[in-house]
Amino acid sequence: MDVRFLGGAREIGRSAILVNDRLLLDYGVKSDNPPQFPADVDPEAVVVSHGHLDHVGTIPALLSGDARPPIHWTPPTRELALTLARDTLKLRGGTLQCPFTETDVQRVTQVSERHGYREPFEAAGHEVTFYDAGHIPGSAHVLVDDGDTRLLYTGDFHTDDQRLVAGTTARPDADVVICESTYSDVEHEDRSTVEERFAESVETTLWEGGTVVVPAFAIGRTQEMLLVCDAYDIPCYVDGMGQEVTRMLRRHPEFVRDADALRRATSHARFVTGRDGQRKRISDQKAAIITTSGMLSGGPAMTYIPEIRANPTNRITMTGYQVEGTPGRDLLDTGRAEIDGRVMPVSAQVEQYDFSAHADRDGLVEFLDAYRGADVLVNHGDRCVAFAAELRTDGFDASAPSRGTTVTI
Template identity: 40%
Template structure:
C-alpha cells in the first residue's frame, strides 16, 4: 500500500492523503490571507470525505473534471455542499475567480454516494467503512482494506469525548496502518463542564452591566453547541449567519445528533437574524452568536463595527484561531481589519476551549489502543507538532511512527 501525503503535513489545514494513486481521503483548503491547496497532480478514481469542514472538503469540487466516485455520510454531503455554495457566493460578491464553478458542484452532487457510518461498501478494489468520529454531525473516520488484506484507518478529525451536540467516537477496528490527526498533541482540554461554567459566568457578568456578548462561532458544530449551552441556562440569544442554515441541514439528519430535542428547542428559543433585520437587534444586555468563527468575514464584522468602541461589551472566541486570521490578530494584538479599516477593540476578548478534537490524553490513549491490537505503522498529521507526537509514539509505545513532510511518499 503506497501513501502520499498531499496536505496537512506538520500543519493544520488542507488535509489530503492519496492511497495507491487511486483513493483520495479528504481534499481540503487552508483558510487565511492566502488560501492553500493540497499538492496538485493527483488523478484519483475515488474520493472519501471524512467530514464537511473546508480544511477537509473545500477543494473536492476541483477534482470533478476527473469524474471520480465520491463517498461520504449524508450529513457530510449536505453540509459540504452548503459550504461550497457559499464559497461561490463569496467569490462572486468579491469579484474573485473561484477554484471551481457551479458545473463542478453539479458534478459533485451527481458523483457522490451517501453512505451511513457502519455500512461497508466497495470501491475500485478496496473495502471501505465509515466509523463515527464524533467531532461534528456526520464526521467519519475511514477504514480501508486492499485486495491483499492490508488495512488502514484514517481518523480525520476525531473526538472521543461527548459534546452537547454529538457523541464521542467509541468504536475502532483492528488495523495495520493508522493515520491520525495531531491537533492537540501536548495540550489537554480542561473538563467540559468547567469550561461551560466559566463561559456562562462570563456571559452573565457582561449582561449584568448592560454589555453585549458577541460569540463568533463556526457555522457547523460550534454555533449549535453554543446555542444549546445558552438555552440550558435560560439565556435567549440572537443567532446570525450560516450556522442557522447548518442547523436546518442537520435537522434532516437528527439520528446523527446526540440530543435532537434539545437542539430543536435551542433554535426555537433563539431569535434568528439576517440582512436588514440586523438593524433591529438590541445591542445592550444581549448575546449574539454569529459567523465567522475566526472573524474573517461574515455578519460578525457588522456587530463588531457597532460595538468595537464599547468597553462594557465582550468578544468570546470559542474555537481555534488560525495564524493570519482576524481572530488570531484580535487575540494577539487587540486589533482587527474590518472592511479595510483597522479597528482597536475596546471590548474584552476571551477565548474558551470548546474544541471538538481529542486532547493530548485521548489521542495518546487511542493510539496506544490501536498499537496494542496490532497496528504496525502510525502516521501523524494535521497538527503544529506532528513530529513530537511521532517521536512520543516511537519512544513510549515502541511502534515506529512518522510525521510526513508535504508530498512525502511511503510504502507500507
C-alpha cells in the same frame, strides 16, 4: 499498500491522501491568503471524512475535467460540502482563489453516494467503512481494506462528549493508522467547567446591561453554542451561515447526540434575517449574538463588532482557536482588530474559551493505545514530527510523513 500524502502532512489544511494510486481520502483547502490546494490527482473514487473546508474545500475541482469519480460520504458531510462550495463560489468564484465552477458543484450531486456508519461499501476496489469520529455531525473515521492491509484514517476526532455529538468509541482493527494531531501538545479543560465559566461571564454582562458577541464557526460550533445557551437559559440570536447549517442538521437527527435538545435550542434562539437594520438594533439588546465568522475574517461579525466595541460593559467571547494573522488572533493579542480595512481599538472585554471539537493530547494517546501494534502515521498538525517522536518514546512505531511522500506498508 501505498499511501501518498498530497496535503495535510506536517500542516493543518488541504488534507488529501491517495491510497494505492486509486482511492482519494479527502481533498481540502488551506485557508491562507491566497488559499493553498493539494496536489493534482485523478482518482477512481473519493472518500470524505467530514464537512470542514480543510477536508472538502477542493472536492468540486476533481470534476472539472472529464473524470467523474464517485464521492462517498455520510449524508451530513455531503450537504456541508455543497454548502461550503456554494459559499466559496459566492466569495471567490471566477478568480484564481476558486479552482472550480458552479457546473463542477452541480456535478458533485450527480456522483454522490451516501453511507451510514458501520455499513461497508466498495470504492476503487477497496472495502471502506465509516465509524463515528465524534468531531461534528457526520464526521467519520475511514477504514480502508485492500485485501492485504487495513488502514484507519482517523480524520478529525474527539474522544470526549460534546453537547452536539458524542465522543468516538470506535476502535476498529487496523494495521496502519493515519492520525490527526491538531492538539497534540494541549490539555483541554473539562468541558462542563468551560461551559460554566462561559455562562457566568455572559450572564454577568447581560445583567450589567451589555451585549455579548460570540464569534463561532458555522459548522459544529454555532450549534454547540446554541445548545449551551439553551441549557443555561441565555437569550441569544444566531446569524450567518450557522443558521443554514443548523436547519440542515435538524434534517439528520440520527447524526446528532440529542435531536430533541437541538430542536429546543433552535426554538430558544432567534434567527437573524439582516433586513431593515436588524443587526444594528440587535447590537443594543441584552443578549448573546452567535455569529460567523469564528476568526472575525468576514461575515456578520464584522457588523456587530464595530457596534459594540466601544463599550467596556460589552463582551466578545471567542469560542475557537484563532490562527495567527487573523483578525480574531490580532484582537486577542493586541486589543485591536482590522475591520473593513480599518484597525479599530476595542474597549469591550475580550475572552477566549476552549470549545474544541478535537481530541487533546490525552485523547489522542488514549485513542492510539488500541493500536500499539500498528504503524502510526501522524498528520494534520503543526508539530507532527515532534508528536511522532514522543509516540516513539512511548513505544509506538510512529512517523510523520512530509507532503509529497509515499509510504509503502
